[in-house]
Every structure is written in C-alpha cells, then in structure tokens.
Amino acid sequence: MSASEGVSSAAAAGGILTIGVDAVVANWKSLAARVAPARTAAVVKADAYGLGAAPLVRPLYDAGCRDFFVIVLSEAEALRPLLPPDATIYVLNGLLPGTAAAYGNGILPVLNSIAQCRAWAEASRGDRPSVIQVDTGMSRLGLDTAEQQMLADDPGLLAATGARLIMSHLACADEPSKSASGEQLAAFRAARERLPGLPGSLAASSGIFLGADYHFDLTRPGASLYGIETSPLAEGVKPVVDLRVKVAQIREIETGTSVGYGYTFRASRTTRLATLATGYADGWWRRFSNGAGAAYHGDTRLPSVGRVSMDSFSVDISALPAGTLAEGDLLELIGPHQSADDLARSAGTIGYEVLTSLGRRYHRVYR
Numbered sequence: 036m037s038a039s040e041g042v043s044s045a046a047a048a049g050g051i052l053t054i055g056v057d058a059v060v061a062n063w064k065s066l067a068a069r070v071a072p073a074r075t076a077a078v079v080k081a082d083a084y085g086l087g088a089a090p091l092v093r094p095l096y097d098a099g100c101r102d103f104f105v106i107v108l109s110e111a112e113a114l115r116p117l118l119p120p121d122a123t124i125y126v127l128n129g130l131l132p133g134t135a136a137a138y139g140n141g142i143l144p145v146l147n148s149i150a151q152c153r154a155w156a157e158a159s160r161g162d163r164p165s166v167i168q169v170d171t172g173m174s175r176l177g178l179d180t181a182e183q184q185m186l187a188d189d190p191g192l193l194a195a196t197g198a199r200l201i202m203s204h205l206a207c208a209d210e211p212s213k214s215a216s217g218e219q220l221a222a223f224r225a226a227r228e229r230l231p232g233l234p235g236s237l238a239a240s241s242g243i244f245l246g247a248d249y250h251f252d253l254t255r256p257g258a259s260l261y262g263i264e265t266s267p268l269a270e271g272v273k274p275v276v277d278l279r280v281k282v283a284q285i286r287e288i289e290t291g292t293s294v295g296y297g298y299t300f301r302a303s304r305t306t307r308l309a310t311l312a313t314g315y316a317d318g319w320w321r322r323f324s325n326g327a328g329a330a331y332h333g334d335t336r337l338p339s340v341g342r343v344s345m346d347s348f349s350v351d352i353s354a355l356p357a358g359t360l361a362e363g364d365l366l367e368l369i370g371p372h373q374s375a376d377d378l379a380r381s382a383g384t385i386g387y388e389v390l391t392s393l394g395r396r397y398h399r400v401y402r
C-alpha cells in the first residue's frame with residue numbers, strides 16, 4: 036500500500052489493523068499441545084479469515100504446523116511458494132472439473148463425491164495423493180454412505196485415488212449440549228471402518244474442545260487461531276486482532292439536530308460527536324448503527340449515533356472532557372474492551388463474520 040510520496044500509509048489510512056502474529060502462533064501451539072499426539076493443521080482459508088494468510092503461514096510452519104487448509108486452488112497456489120516442500124496444502128472445496136492437472140507439489144484435492152474420486156483416479160492413477168471427505172450429517176460436502184460403500188467395494192479405485200486421509204466436518208460442535216456431534220462421531224467411525232487404514236480428521240476449532248474422542252489423527256482449527264471463541268467449552272484462546280480508527284472530525288450539535296443518513300438519531304441535548312473514518316465498506320457494518328456498536332477511548336464507551344455510512348460513522352463523545360480528542364486520534368473498535376465476538380453478539384452474528392469482513396483500506400501491522 037503506497038500513499039503519496041513522503042506520507043506513510045499509516046498516516047494516510049483511516050484506521051490501523053494490528054494482527055498479533057505471535058498470538059496466532061501461541062493459539063496454534065496451545066491447540067497442538069491440547070490434542071497431541073494428534074497433529075494440528077491451520078485452516079487459512081479466506082485469507083486466514085480476513086487477517087492475511089501470507090504473513091501467517093511461515094510463522095505457523097516454524098512453530099511446527101505442516102498441514103494447511105484452504106478452500107480454492109488459487110489460495111493454495113498463492114501460499115505454496117511461501118512454505119517449504121514438506122508442508123501440505125489441502126483444497127477443501129473439492130476437485131472442480133478441469134482442475135486435476137494443477138494438483139501435485141504438495142497441493143492435495145479433497146475428493147467430495149464418488150464422481151470426484153473417479154475423475155481423480157483417472158487423472159492420477161495412484162501417483163498423486165488426495166483426501167477423501169465423507170458426509171456424516173451436515174449434508175454439505177463429502178461422500179454419502181452409499182458412495183463410501185461404492186469406494187470400499189472397489190479397492191482398485193480406492194488405491195488409484197492415492198487417499199492419505201479421511202475427513203469429515205461437524206455441524207453443531209459449538210453447541211455441546213446437542214446430540215448431533217455424538218451422532219456424527221459414530222457416523223465418522225463407521226466410515227473409517229468402511230475405508231480402513233486411513234488417518235482421520237474430524238474436529239475444527241469447537242470440535243477440539245469436545246474432547247479426545249474427536250481428535251483422531253489431525254485437527255483443523257481456523258477461528259480459534261484468530262482469537263474467536265467458537266464454543267462455550269473453548270479455553271486458552273488469545274485475542275489476535277486490534278483495530279483502531281481515526282477521528283475524521285469533531286463537532287458539537289444542538290438539541291434537535293439529527294445525525295447521519297435517514298436522520299435516525301436526533302440529539303435530545305447538546306452533544307459532542309466524533310465522526311470516525313470507517314464504515315460498512317471497511318466491514319464496519321450498518322448493523323452497528325445507533326448504539327449497536329461503539330468505540331472506546333481508554334475505558335470510556337462511546338456509543339455510535341445515527342446510521343453507519345459506507346465510509347464513516349459517528350460516536351457520541353460527550354462523556355469525555357472537552358478537548359480530549361483531536362482529528363487524527365485513534366479510537367479502539369476491536370481490542371481489549373470490545374472483541375470481534377462482542378460485536379458479533381450485538382449484531383446477531385458470529386465473530387467469524389466480523390473478522391472476514393474487515394476491509395482492505397486499513398493500514399495493516401503484523402506484530
């Protein structure tokens with residue numbers, strides 16, 4: 036990101052997004068220790084949930100991670116040069132038609148149907164490794180029971196897939212009181228009996244906290260690496276993201292004056308406002324309008340007033356002594372006082388969605 040000559044991109048940006056690389060690595064290590072001797076992968080899809088995969092994969096590798104999961108081939112190809120040859124990158128969305136030739140060099144397709152198994156077997160004849168995904172209840176991706184049996188009944192086909200891992204995904208691991216995870220666990224065990232001899236992988240972040248029965252040979256955390264609390268059982272997850280945005284303008288409005296699009300806020304007293312330099316184009320959602328989101332100055336909560344615009348929103352700073360803030364000062368949006376999970380709760384969503392929405396206009400610092 037280059038600003039005009041002589042002006043740093045930090046000075047020119049509306050906000051500073053700091054990503055704690057050390058915290059991501061610490062989260063990975065803590066999960067790896069929890070599940071050992073099972074291995075722990077890193078799910079770095081969607082540009083590491085919006086935080087930037089490129090600066091993170093090598094530190095994760097250096098901490099001992101050898102397995103990286105993405106969704107599409109282009110993500111795998113972008114990360115491949117950043118990782119040593121003994122790291123494996125798995126493409127979760129499966130073998131899309133016309134892509135078989137691109138695999139190899141430690142990039143493995145996840146085969147999600149018997150048709151994909153056949154296409155891959157035809158293209159690689161056992162010379163290139165792959166992963167078999169089985170559906171254990173989520174009805175999203177993976178071979179259903181009948182397809183698993185077809186594969187089991189055709190040892191030549193199974194061998195030609197070069198399968199080196201069998202995986203599935205849990206739908207309700209973040210709700211430990213539901214019986215669904217136990218049912219999926221049983222279905223996964225049955226699939227492993229049908230297709231014996233393959234290492235297994237079932238748990239993502241919240242599945243890890245369901246206990247050792249769910250760990251098998253490889254776990255696949257994503258969100259908990261990035262500081263999201265994915266489950267009521269989650270523990271030891273360190274915050275990773277710190278977002279501060281700049282005060283673009285300070286003003287005082289009289290009683291009866293309105294704020295923002297639609298005039299949805301009307302001052303009932305003289306009110307001091309700061310207009311902050313971020314909006315829904317930066318992932319600061321319109322759902323954070325009128326008190327659903329806030330900024331913090333030290334410990335002081337500054338509630339949003341009016342609607343969030345595309346590029347800015349306003350907060351009520353009347354609680355701060357006059358003169359406390361000046362244009363260009365930074366206020367906390369995500370940090371010690373307000374986590375991505377807190378914001379998600381106030382907007383009726385999950386922390387995953389808050390993180391993956393974080394915009395590209397922030398100056399990014401990797402620490």
Ligand SMILES: *Cc1c(COP(=O)(O)O)cnc(C)c1O
Binds near residue numbers: 241256259
């Ligand atoms: C996204 C994803 C993960 C990681 O899930 P988290 O809840 O973020 O830990 C693991 N496995 C699959 C198949 C996924 O799609």
